[in-house]
Amino acid sequence: MHSSVGQVVIFALPAVVVAAFAILAIRDRRRAGPAAGPGFVATNGWPVAIFLIVAVGLWTVFMIVLPMLSMIDLSFRPRLPPPQWGSARDIYTLENYRYFLFGSTTSTASWNTTHLKAFGLTIWVSILITILDFVVCYPIAFYMAQVARPARLRLFMLMLIAPYWVNEILRAFAFRLLFASQGVINRALMGAGITDQPIDFIAADVALYSGLAYAYLLMMMFALYNAIETLDRNQIEAARDLGAPWWHIHLFIVLPHAKPGIASGATLVFMLTAGALAAPLVLGGPRTLWFTPIVYDRFYQAFNWQQGAAYALILLVACVVFVLLVLKIFKLRLGEIAK
């Protein structure tokens, strides 16, 4: 019986989605009248249109909507061995969330300080890293977008992108080597006589934070570059001609123009940093608890998928809240940062 339900879902849902899309399209057309020029179907033919609708529909349903829904569902279920999933004991409960807050599925006597601290640290450090990435990227992006000549620009792009051809985990290990007690940095510091003992960058989390900051730097870079690139250079010159000092031009001409880019760069970097797994695993100090490894542990060490789902959802909600907050601060609508 179970498998037949699955089959129905697999074969019926796409049809439902296609139908829904078609209805939406028809309604939209009725309301707005036929779009100017030949429509998509007229230019590309029905087979292409249907293929696209089905492909996008399937993608959305199977890659985004269904996993998401089942995650939410799972997070409100008690911990049970898989054979009992869906049985009478599988009722909705808040115990996974309770565990996150109080360290116990039943009692609310004491706080779950380890996990709460890790969560707080993850959010806080992710915010700091987002700001750091912005500060690092802004001058470079501005230079590339407004100052550099084409040849120089290509060189910059290549230098920025090339390191990212290396796998994320390898990059994290490279940072570990760089910051190790016998690493390049420590040897250089000692060689220059600045320190006489190696500094434990790993324990001080310097390695972790630099690794995280570097991991998603490009997201910020290109978001900023794209935004600044569309600024008419005459506006910068007009401001200068009217007597503005350079900082005033950046603050009141360039930054307001780049606002959507900053917001989209910031949300991307924040979400990716808060959800990063490789860098914290490789670069995290012995006492550092990043939130994602904890989530990972729920799934694969504790085999508590329900709790893992709840933890993942908590992180996701935090990210969504962050995005909404950023939008609010920047006075933007969601559509503007998705450009």
Place this chain on the structure above:
Amino acid sequence: MTAAVQLDRVTVRFGDFTAVDGAKLDIAPGEFFSFLGPSGCGKTTLLRTISGFIEPSAGRVLIDGRDMRGIGPNVRPTALIFQNLALFPNMSVADNIAYGMRVRGVPRRKRAETVERLLDLIALPGQARKRIDELSGGQKQRVAIARALAVEPQVLLLDEPLSALDLKLRQHMRNELRAIQRRVGITFVYITHDQGEALAMSDRIAVMNRGVIEQVSDGRTLYNSPETAFVASFVGESNILAGKVASVDGAVASVDTPIGPLRGRNVRGLRPGSQALLFLRPELLVPSADGIAARVTDAAFEGTGTLLTLAAADGRPLTVLVSGAAARDIPPKGAEIRLAYKAEEALVLPPDAAGDA
């Protein structure tokens, strides 16, 4: 009196390309001065040199007698109106106008007063809170002017500010600009490739060609007494005939053209035997008993007169503008007529070195 702007042999090079070559002229305080020239002749480059965005490769720019070397655009007493206006889209009309005062630390009250006064000046009262993209083309134009005037520049530099407007609005804004200039009394340096605009608005005009200033004078002189073949052909319409100077008789030279010997004022004192171009304005030619033989091929009524197109003896087209009393008696198409002119009104000039015109 010190010149508002003095260009002292200003040369600007980009690599080994010379965009402005030895520009030398004085612009008087309160003058409406125009640079006129075809696209790419270096007008914008020269204007940007005056405003300080480009340092001259050689020569000096003096504003009010002060050498501007090393003085950046943000401290020069000039304000530039850009070819595309470059208004700040994320600010209101009032904030745009007040921007220059804001960076100068002018108190808020004073700023508001000035904005008010300027909005009156540009005839946009009560539009202070509007956003830039809510304005029409002509209104944007005015806001750009007000924004530049708000910093009380000694010299206002305008880079083809009317080129984006339609014809009607352009003509209206010409008068408007001229009126604003009279009211504020500061020096305007205006750039255009539209000779009508330059002639209508300017006290004096500098005609530029390939980075070189060919002639500086008022519009009437430019039109009636051009000094180079380029100026004669660029300003106004002309029938141009090439030939060799046959003889010189006082101020008048006779040129052997493909349609016979023709006489004209020998402006540059050419000697017999030298190459020459004879310029005949369409309005100088009048149908008469004798003169250049030509056959009427077309007649176009243009309101103030009728523009005749004729074919000369060798088939080359000639244009003649017939107006006034003569316009009542237009020869029909195909008619063989003769055209006369006063020799001292035609011009004999040497061809340009580069061989155009």
